Amino acid sequence: MSAGSIWVLPAEAVSPAARLAAEDFLVAEAALLDERRFDEWIQLFTEDLEYVVPVRTIRRNGNGSDVDWESRHYDDDYASMSLRVRRLGTDVAWSEDPPSFTRRVLGNFRYAPGPAATELTVKTNLLLFRSRGTTGEHDLIAGERTDVLRLVEGELKIAKRHVVLDQAMLGTKNLGVFL
Amino acid sequence: MTHVAINVEERLRESVRPETGEIPLFVYADPEVYKLELERIFGRVWLFVAHESELEEEGAFVVRQMGEQSVIVARGDDGEIRVFLNACRHRGMKLTCEDRGVTSYWRCPYHGFTFANHGNFMGTPFERAAYPPDGLDRDRLRLIEARCDSYAGLIFATWTPEGEGPSLPDFLGDMRWYLDIFAGRAQMELVGEAQRWVVPSSWRLPAENFASDAYHTATAHAFLSRLGLVRGVDFGKAGYHVDAGGGHGLGMGVHDDDPGSYFPEELEAEYRARLDDDQLALLHRIKNFHGNVFPNLSFLIPNFIPVGGRLVTGMMLRVWQPMGPDKMQAWSWFLVEKDAPDWWKTLGRRMYVQTFSSGGMFDQDDTEVWEAQTAVAVSARSRSDEVMLDYTMGLDATPLPDFPGPGTVYDGKFSEAAGRSYYRAWLDLLLEEGR
Numbered sequence: 001m002s003a004g005s006i007w008v009l010p011a012e013a014v015s016p017a018a019r020l021a022a023e024d025f026l027v028a029e030a031a032l033l034d035e036r037r038f039d040e041w042i043q044l045f046t047e048d049l050e051y052v053v054p055v056r057t058i059r060r061n062g063n064g065s066d067v068d069w070e071s072r073h074y075d076d077d078y079a080s081m082s083l084r085v086r087r088l089g090t091d092v093a094w095s096e097d098p099p100s101f102t103r104r105v106l107g108n109f110r111y112a113p114g115p116a117a118t119e120l121t122v123k124t125n126l127l128l129f130r131s132r133g134t135t136g137e138h139d140l141i142a143g144e145r146t147d148v149l150r151l152v153e154g155e156l157k158i159a160k161r162h163v164v165l166d167q168a169m170l171g172t173k174n175l176g177v178f179l
Numbered sequence: 180m181t182h183v184a185i186n187v188e189e190r191l192r193e194s195v196r197p198e199t200g201e202i203p204l205f206v207y208a209d210p211e212v213y214k215l216e217l218e219r220i221f222g223r224v225w226l227f228v229a230h231e232s233e234l235e236e237e238g239a240f241v242v243r244q245m246g247e248q249s250v251i252v253a254r255g256d257d258g259e260i261r262v263f264l265n266a267c268r269h270r271g272m273k274l275t276c277e278d279r280g281v282t283s284y285w286r287c288p289y290h291g292f293t294f295a296n297h298g299n300f301m302g303t304p305f306e307r308a309a310y311p312p313d314g315l316d317r318d319r320l321r322l323i324e325a326r327c328d329s330y331a332g333l334i335f336a337t338w339t340p341e342g343e344g345p346s347l348p349d350f351l352g353d354m355r356w357y358l359d360i361f362a363g364r365a366q367m368e369l370v371g372e373a374q375r376w377v378v379p380s381s382w383r384l385p386a387e388n389f390a391s392d393a394y395h396t397a398t399a400h401a402f403l404s405r406l407g408l409v410r411g412v413d414f415g416k417a418g419y420h421v422d423a424g425g426g427h428g429l430g431m432g433v434h435d436d437d438p439g440s441y442f443p444e445e446l447e448a449e450y451r452a453r454l455d456d457d458q459l460a461l462l463h464r465i466k467n468f469h470g471n472v473f474p475n476l477s478f479l480i481p482n483f484i485p486v487g488g489r490l491v492t493g494m495m496l497r498v499w500q501p502m503g504p505d506k507m508q509a510w511s512w513f514l515v516e517k518d519a520p521d522w523w524k525t526l527g528r529r530m531y532v533q534t535f536s537s538g539g540m541f542d543q544d545d546t547e548v549w550e551a552q553t554a555v556a557v558s559a560r561s562r563s564d565e566v567m568l569d570y571t572m573g574l575d576a577t578p579l580p581d582f583p584g585p586g587t588v589y590d591g592k593f594s595e596a597a598g599r600s601y602y603r604a605w606l607d608l609l610l611e612e613g614r
Contacts, residue, residue: 053538057372058278071371071513075532083406083533087540092401095543168278169508170376173546175538 014111014120022122022149023109025156030104033178038085041178046150046159051076053143053163053179067164073175074163084178095176102177103129106145118151119159126163130177139172141165143179187211188610195606197599200571207381207556213504215609216383220474221246224608225328225335225350227476227498228252232332232368232517233279234260238296241279244500244508245336250325251275252334255297256283262336264323267292268300274322278372298322330355331363333476353585354427354472360458361468361478361494365449365516369496370528373510374537380549381556382475382499382507383605388545389479389497390428390471391598393420394572399544408484420573420594421470423586426604428597429470431461432482439463441483441490443523446516457583467492473604475499478514481534481541486526493531505553509546511536570595570602 014022025044032041045051053074059066076084087093110123128141148160163179191212194203206212228243229252240253242265249265251274265273267287274285274294284301286293291304300320307314325336328347335347344350351358388395393416396403403409418432434441440463442450450459468480479495493513500508513531515524534541559566573594582588589596607613 055372055374058276060277060280063277063280068372071374072528072532073374073537075529077529080529080533084540086406087402090402090405092398092405093544094399095547168375170374170537173376173378173380173550174543176543 014113018120019109019111021156022111022120025149026106026109026122026124026147029158030106034102034104036088036099038088042082042085044156044158045078045081046152046157047078048159049076049078049081050160050162051081052161053165053175056165056168058168066168073165073170074179095174100130100132100177105129115148116150120149122147122149126179128177128179130172141170141172141177141179142167145179187215191606191609194565194567195602197570197602197606200569200574200595200599201567202570202602203559204556204566204568205559207384207559208505208553209556209560210504212609213501216501217246219608219611220605221248221501223337223339223344224474225337225345225347226474227333227472228262228327228336229334230332230367230369230496230512230514231260231329231334234334236281238281238283239279240275240282240296242275242277244498244510245325245338246501249273250336251285252327252336253296255295257297259297260327260329260334261298262325262327262334263294263298264325266323267294268320268322269303292320294322298324331358331361332367333358333362350425351472352423352425352427354423354425354429354470356458356584356586357421357423357429357470358472359454360462360465361470361480362496362514364454364458364462365446366518367514368517370513370515370524373512375508375510376537377502378507378509378546378549379505380507380546380553381505382501384549384552385497385499385507385509385545386471386473386475386477387598387601388549389469389477390426390473390601391420391430391595393418393430393432393469393592394595395548399548400541402540402544409482416591416593418467418592419579419582420589420592420596421584421586422588422596422600423470424600426473426601427471428601429468430592430597431465431469432467432592433461433464434466435464441466441492443516443520445520445523446518449516449518461584471601473601475501479535481530484530486530489522489526491523491526491530493527493529493534495531495535497535505557509537570598574599 054067054069055071057066057068105127106124108125112121124145126143126145131138143163143165146162149156150159226245229241233241234254237256240251243250251263251265254260269292272287272289284293284295293301295301298321300317325338327336421429467482471477477497480492483490483492496512496514498510513528515527573596576589578587579590
């Protein structure tokens with residue numbers, strides 16, 4: 001490639017190999033959730049995990065952000081996410097037993113290096129289809145994920161997940177399914 | 180004659196029997212009952228609309244619901260807090276469609292009718308060209324206003340005019356003593372926006388659950404003991420059950436641990452300044468605290484649990500907004516002492532979110548139950564017999580003679596007395612008894 005070409009990537013761009021690894025990882029992670037393999041799923045997170053889902057509000061243009069980070073649907077760390085997984089493993093986790101059928105679709109992958117040298121930030125759009133029972137109805141939970149992936153001893157792990165949901169009034173009766 | 184043919188009021192009068200612990204299934208999701216509730220409960224009684232901490236600035240407003248009606252709760256430029264129907268006096272358009280803001284006026288987006296933040300009609304575009312030269316009648320076009328008052332930082336409103344119906348202090352009655360402990364023991368603040376979500380359930384099922392039902396914890400939330408987070412059923416039984424009258428009810432789990440209070444030492448002076456000795460002594464024994472202000476304001480101090488070597492809890496304020504006989508909105512806030520140490524605020528919010536919130540580990544199981552109860556209740560519409568439910572727990576129990584707080588108080592949380600009292604107040608309102 002010659003200097004001056006519009007096809008020269010900026011120095012900070014993420015390599016195609018790294019992008020592919022990250023995409024494969026997140027797609028496989030979504031499959032673990034849809035297959036309800038929570039014990040394997042929780043092992044994909046680092047022990048300093050930050051899992052946060054802020055509340056969305058209705059604001060006029062110019063009247064501040066409509067994402068309220070002070071108020072949260074999830075405000076979790078590795079210990080509490082592990083507890084949630086252990087709860088799902090009991091025979092009394094009524095809200096997901098019998099379980100919801102879920103289908104997660106990830107798209108619009110956007111990559112940025114960092115924040116740390118071993119880390120990669122990936123933004124994705126999440127569509128989470130959820131159906132429960134026999135009403136013939138379903139919930140569609142949409143949002144934007146921002147994940148920080150970290151290379152730990154040669155394996156990718158999720159160190160941070162923020163999910164900004166696209167509803168101020170959630171149309172699902174609880175967030176008993178992971179985002 | 181089957182009940183299908185009889186008038187709903189007659190059916191309620193015959194089948195709702197709180198004093199003997201008998202409540203018919205149909206009331207859980209009946210469209211006719213719901214219509215009566217909107218008119219005779221949500222259209223008349225005091226309803227929680229906001230917390231004072233949300234409206235500190237002049238011109239600050241939040242948009243809330245009173246029953247199915249959208250209202251604006253605003254602090255006017257004169258410093259007064261008022262509650263208005265969120266409807267333009269010209270064509271009924273919503274004056275504001277956002278959740279909150281700060282403004283000195285609302286200008287209707289349809290034709291431009293403009294109203295000051297204290298409710299007065301200010302004018303409309305080309306007013307003297309479109310209307311008689313002296314303009315429109317200012318008084319006639321004032322915003323429709325609800326009566327408003329507050330207690331322990333909690334702002335309530337009612338559509339019943341001044342001089343009719345009880346004052347807010349009278350409406351809250353004996354519940355005030357307990358609200359002092361929950362919401363008045365310190366200057367409190369709501370943190371951020373409400374979490375909101377739609378649940379396919381009658382609004383009343385969670386309200387009566389918080390008022391009266393400590394017993395479900397051991398089964399519905401059995402994961403606690405399965406995971407070794409609590410011992411046995413003690414977390415449900417040890418404490419008090421309170422029928423506070425007027426349909427208000429609560430339960431308290433208590434401990435007698437040494438050295439005592441689970442609440443932060445840093446706030447002790449403020450608690451002492453705001454509570455009397457009996458209230459303070461009770462606060463020091465609290466390990467959990469749940470209740471409901473009739474009809475639909477629930478509050479909770481979830482069971483304290485150790486996090487990072489400290490015992491913490493996260494206080495919840497929750498409104499169950501009706502959206503139909505079988506649908507509601509949950510509005511949920513984290514409430515905390517304004518001058519609390521950072522660890523109490525941070526860990527408290529985390530506790531609240533993880534236990535009782537849209538994604539809370541307890542809430543999930545509850546919403547599942549309320550939805551299924553509501554779905555089952557629909558079957559009552561096509562049955563000729565009246566399916567009666569059992570509300571008799573603690574029916575023969577003797578109240579404590581010497582509990583320091585008011586209301587009818589029972590030793591141990593396993594009782595449905597407050598639930599029976601809830602349905603008595605509810606029935607009297609629906610049938611307009613005593614009006």
